[in-house]
Amino acid sequence: MFTVEIAYALPDLQILKKITVQEGCTVHEAILISNLLDQFPDIDLTKRKVGIFGKFAHPDTPLQPNDRIEIYRPLIIEPKDARRQRAKIKLRQYQT
Template identity: 35%
Template sequence: MAEPTIRVEVVYAGAGQPIRRRVELADGSTVMQAIAASGIAALLPGDAIDPARLGMFARRVTPERLLREGDRIEICRPLVLDPMEARRRRAR
C-alpha cells in the first residue's frame, strides 16, 4: 500500500522575482524536509535559509514543525533596515 503524501509550497521572496516550488512529501514531514525537497537552497546564497526566519502563512515556525496538506512555507530574508531606525529616519 502506498504511503500517504501531502502537497505543500515553499516560497522565497527575494529582491527580484519570488521563487515558488510545490513539493509532494510523505505525511509527517517537517518544514526543513520540505525546503530540502524543493531544491530552493541550491538557488540561494549560503546564509539565506536561517531557521530563525522561517514562516507559514506569515507566522513564525520552527524547522521541526510537522506539515499538513496545503501548507505554505515562507523563507524570509533578513531585514535591510531595522524598522525602528526606518521610523526615526522618516520622522526627521
C-alpha cells in the first residue's frame, strides 16, 4: 500500500485528494477510488486527458508511490490565440 494524490482544478476551485492504493493500481482505478467522479459527474474519462506530474499518461499506467494524478480540463482558448490577443492589447496600449 502507498499514497498518491489526485488533482483536479476548476476556474474557482482546486481539489487535491490523497488516497491510499495497492501496488499495481492504475491511474483509472485510483481516480475511481477517490470518488472524484461522484463529486464532479461532468468528468468524462473517455474524453478527458490525464497525467502524472504534468506529463500525459494512459489510464492503464501503473502508479508509483507519491505520484500526483492530474485530470485535465479542455482548453477554453488555444495558447497561441491567447498570446495573439495579449499582443494586440499591448500594441493598442502602446499606440495610445
